[in-house]
Amino acid sequence: MKLLKTIFAMTAFFQLWGSGSQAQLKTGDKIPSFSLQDQTGKTFDINTVLGKQPLVIYFYPKDETSVCTKEACSFRDSYQDFQKYGAKVIGISADNVASHRSFATHHNLPFTLLSDPKNEVRKLFGVPKTFMIPGRVTYIVDKNGVIVHEFNSLRDGEKHVTESLAALQRMQ
Numbered sequence: 001m002k003l004l005k006t007i008f009a010m011t012a013f014f015q016l017w018g019s020g021s022q023a024q025l026k027t028g029d030k031i032p033s034f035s036l037q038d039q040t041g042k043t044f045d046i047n048t049v050l051g052k053q054p055l056v057i058y059f060y061p062k063d064e065t066s067v068c069t070k071e072a073c074s075f076r077d078s079y080q081d082f083q084k085y086g087a088k089v090i091g092i093s094a095d096n097v098a099s100h101r102s103f104a105t106h107h108n109l110p111f112t113l114l115s116d117p118k119n120e121v122r123k124l125f126g127v128p129k130t131f132m133i134p135g136r137v138t139y140i141v142d143k144n145g146v147i148v149h150e151f152n153s154l155r156d157g158e159k160h161v162t163e164s165l166a167a168l169q170r171m172q
Contacts, residue, residue, distance in 0.1 A: 023126050024125070024126035024127065024128060024137070024150075024152075025125050025126055025139065025147055025150070026147065026150060027147050027148060027149060027150060028146065028147065029146070029147050030144075030145050030146050030147075031046070031050075031055075031057070031125070031139065031141055031145050031146075031147060032121075032124045032125070033045075033046060033047055034046050034120070034121045034124060035047075036092070036114040036115055036116055036121060037097050037114065037115050038097075038100070038112050038113060038114055038115075039097060039100035039101045039103075039104045039112070039113040039115075040097075040101065041097050041101075044090075044112060044114055049088055050143070050144075050145045051143055051144065051145075052143065053086045053087060053088050053143060054085060054086060054087040054088070054140065054141060054142055054143060054168060054171060055087065055088050055090060055139075055140070055141040056075075056082060056087050056088070056089045056090065056138065056139075056140055056141075056164045056168075057090045057092065057125075057138070057139045057141060058071070058075070058089075058090070058091050058092070058136075058137070058138040058139075058160055058164075059091075059092050059093065059122055059125065059127045059134070059135060059136065059137050059138075060072070060091060060092070060093050060134075060136050060157070061093060061133055061134040061135075061136060061154075062093060062094075062095060062134075063093060063095045063099045063100060063102070063103035064099075064102075064103055064106070067136070067154075067155065067157040068093075068136075068157060069107065070157050070158055071136070071157025071158060071160055071161070072091060072103070072107055072109055073107055073109075074157065074158040074160075074161040075089055075091070075109070075111060075160075075161055076107065076108060076109050076110060076111070078161050078165060079110050079111065081165055082111075082164075082165070082168070085165075085168040085169070085171070085172070087140075087164075087168055088111070088112070089111035089112070090111065090112045090113075090114060091109075091111065091112070091113045091114070092113075092114045092116050092121060092122065093113075093115075093116065093134070094115075094116055094117050094118075094119055094122070094134065095115060095117075096115055096117060097115045099115075100113040100114075100115055119134070122134065122135075125137070125139070128152075130154055133154065135152065135154060136152070136153060136154045136157060136160070137150060137151065137152045138150065138151045138152075138160040138163065138164055140164055140167040140168060140171075142171060148167060148170075148171060149163070149164075149167035149170075151163040151164070
């Protein structure tokens with residue numbers, strides 16, 4: 001029991017120590033303004049889509065890794081469902097533009113991937129790290145820029161898609 005408490009305490013410490021960010025945004029919070037380069041090298045400003053459509057913003061650790069690839073391909077495979085809800089899907093990681101371009105091309109990803117090399121936007125959202133691994137968190141955002149649902153699971157990348165679709169359906 002004492003060992004278990006120690007492990008939980010260490011996990012909490014590393015999550016706080018490793019995040020270097022503010023508190024994680026939650027349901028009811030308004031998302032911050034930001035702009036990053038997309039996989040084509042163009043600057044994407046979130047303010048150009050706010051007020052127009054719901055957003056699915058998902059943060060993931062790294063292009064071409066096993067869980068991240070499964071997650072991205074699940075978003076791709078359900079892309080028509082997201083379009084039915086009028087939602088824009090946006091993936092964000094610290095990978096550079098060239099990596100995102102290659103990842104999107106390799107897996108035929110039809111949605112926006114944003115490069116956050118300094119983890120500035122990740123920190124704005126307060127996305128936690130677990131043992132120095134960047135977190136995997138998805139935010140469903142309404143037209144007004146307010147988070148209506150968030151889902152955090154480092155291991156279950158594909159569930160981010162089902163959680164997102166369920167949240168979009170509840171918004172209808």
